[in-house]
Amino acid sequence: MLGEGLIKGLAETARNFVGSYFSAERLTTVQYPEERIAPFEATRDFPFLVYDGDDWEAGLRCTSCQICEKECPPKCIYIEKSKDKKPDYTGRPQFYPVRFDIDISVCMSCQICVEVCPFESIKMDTEFELSTTDRFGGLLHDRKQLAKSNEHYHKIHPTEAAEVDARLAAEKAKAEAKAKAAADAAKAKAVAVAAAQAGEGA
Amino acid sequence: MIEQLDQIFVLLLHWILAWLPAALRPVTGVIINVATIVCVFPALFAICVLLERKGLGRIQNRYGPNRVGPYGVLQPIADGIKSLTKEDIVPLSADAVVHFLAPVVLVVAAFLGFAVLPMGRNMALVDMDASLLFYFAIGASTELSVFMAGWSSRNKYSLLGAMRAVAQMISYEVPLLMSSVVVVMMTGSLSLVKIVEVQNQYTYGLPHWYIFTPWGFAAFVLYAIAGTAETNRSPFDLPEGESELVAGYFTEYSGFKFALFFLGEYLAMLSISGLGATLFLGGWSAPFAFLTWVPSWIWFFGKMMLSILVFIWVRGTLPRLRQDQLMNFAWKFVLPLTLVNLFVAALWRFMGEGWMRWAVCSAILAVIYAFMCRVGMRREHLGPREYRYAE
Numbered sequence: 001m002l003g004e005g006l007i008k009g010l011a012e013t014a015r016n017f018v019g020s021y022f023s024a025e026r027l028t029t030v031q032y033p034e035e036r037i038a039p040f041e042a043t044r045d046f047p048f049l050v051y052d053g054d055d056w057e058a059g060l061r062c063t064s065c066q067i068c069e070k071e072c073p074p075k076c077i078y079i080e081k082s083k084d085k086k087p088d089y090t091g092r093p094q095f096y097p098v099r100f101d102i103d104i105s106v107c108m109s110c111q112i113c114v115e116v117c118p119f120e121s122i123k124m125d126t127e128f129e130l131s132t133t134d135r136f137g138g139l140l141h142d143r144k145q146l147a148k149s150n151e152h153y154h155k156i157h158p159t160e161a162a163e164v165d166a167r168l169a170a171e172k173a174k175a176e177a178k179a180k181a182a183a184d185a186a187k188a189k190a191v192a193v194a195a196a197q198a199g200e201g202a
Numbered sequence: 203m204i205e206q207l208d209q210i211f212v213l214l215l216h217w218i219l220a221w222l223p224a225a226l227r228p229v230t231g232v233i234i235n236v237a238t239i240v241c242v243f244p245a246l247f248a249i250c251v252l253l254e255r256k257g258l259g260r261i262q263n264r265y266g267p268n269r270v271g272p273y274g275v276l277q278p279i280a281d282g283i284k285s286l287t288k289e290d291i292v293p294l295s296a297d298a299v300v301h302f303l304a305p306v307v308l309v310v311a312a313f314l315g316f317a318v319l320p321m322g323r324n325m326a327l328v329d330m331d332a333s334l335l336f337y338f339a340i341g342a343s344t345e346l347s348v349f350m351a352g353w354s355s356r357n358k359y360s361l362l363g364a365m366r367a368v369a370q371m372i373s374y375e376v377p378l379l380m381s382s383v384v385v386v387m388m389t390g391s392l393s394l395v396k397i398v399e400v401q402n403q404y405t406y407g408l409p410h411w412y413i414f415t416p417w418g419f420a421a422f423v424l425y426a427i428a429g430t431a432e433t434n435r436s437p438f439d440l441p442e443g444e445s446e447l448v449a450g451y452f453t454e455y456s457g458f459k460f461a462l463f464f465l466g467e468y469l470a471m472l473s474i475s476g477l478g479a480t481l482f483l484g485g486w487s488a489p490f491a492f493l494t495w496v497p498s499w500i501w502f503f504g505k506m507m508l509s510i511l512v513f514i515w516v517r518g519t520l521p522r523l524r525q526d527q528l529m530n531f532a533w534k535f536v537l538p539l540t541l542v543n544l545f546v547a548a549l550w551r552f553m554g555e556g557w558m559r560w561a562v563c564s565a566i567l568a569v570i571y572a573f574m575c576r577v578g579m580r581r582e583h584l585g586p587r588e589y590r591y592a593e
Contacts, residue, residue: 002571014515017518019263
């Protein structure tokens, strides 16, 4: 009979209407500023710079090799290399960025900078509340705004950060072992040289 | 005291007029009445919009607006401020005069309809002999404004929306009129005040509303369908089908003119509800004899808001019709039923008192309805769609 479906539909919406006042699980809306859903671990939006330790300036892992700057498809990264060097995590002297700007109004969140970085220094953030009243300066993040601690990285992407830490530790151990081996070799050589000199002298 | 509460607005008007010299009284009286209508109905419009947004939200398991004021009750004010402060854009190639006049004509026509509605005992602004005729004449002029809007905008979507609107409104005007005619047949009067007075009688404490007769019930259902289509409400909102026509005939309107279209649409809804209540639900009369002490205007506005709630409920439930379904439904289903209903009403009138006419009239209507459904399902493509290539 014509009209049967209409009645059924009206009953369904009436059930929704009444039900939404009595059962909270019907309402799927998250009241955003007050309530928040924890982001997924794979969430990513804009890049940030990782630093180790407490001092963001001293601990920056970035060596300003400028690979990310060159690879960035929309060219939103601007880096200025330092004149002097400072030691990195393995103790090797490296350049550091005097200026590191990312224009997040240009950034397309492709993560290519993260993938090409050989120093594990640039990673993807999950911060999305980036609105500002200044659409040019406010969206151009300098290195101070970009620098975030390794703890922060651990907090937002725990699995990935643990992998990165393990890799860095392995590299550091390798470098140390190599340095030690080199030092040993140098020492042995020095001993040998000394012995030879002693032999010659004798 | 109860008598005074019932007539409080009439008494208030008389009290105000008593301060004025006799020569000014008629003019001032009319101005005060008009001003009241122009204030009260936009306020109701705001309430309707809020109810609609909250109600639709709940129907779809959402919260609806809940940010402005407690539970979002101040949302209409925020909406109003927003639409007032927005830029008013007139397309370069539009006909500026007609473009400006269209929303004005719509709102004026929508307000004129309220002039003849009896909103309470002795509370019709104009007690015309042919007020029903006046109402429909005014109602038909909203089509003009819709087409003015669509044509003057010089936009294909506006024009398509306007053409749809005109086709739809003219088609449904016929069943709307025909379903109201039965009431005129029974009452023998075109005056809405008279129609309400006839319904304001009680036997065994129950009112003589026309909806409680077989022909009245059928006419009410048909009237509701035609009224929904006439006001371009969902599921008959093809003229402004946002999925295909951006916003239909008011695509090119912004700012306050857009708000005026919105207002006009809701005013039309309110007035069609008011007329429906007057014709079939006994206007300002109480639903039970023991409730007659409640002021009459409360009943009128209560019935009106109740129909608005039904409008919202229907909007939250039904999907939009296709253009051919819409036309088929009007001409092949609603119109024949209204014609049958005219015949049934005549039969009722001449069969005299007794249970016989109840049985005969109900049976005729039920049989015709079942037959129409069967035929409609089979031949007139009103039924479920057949998918030949999908599935």
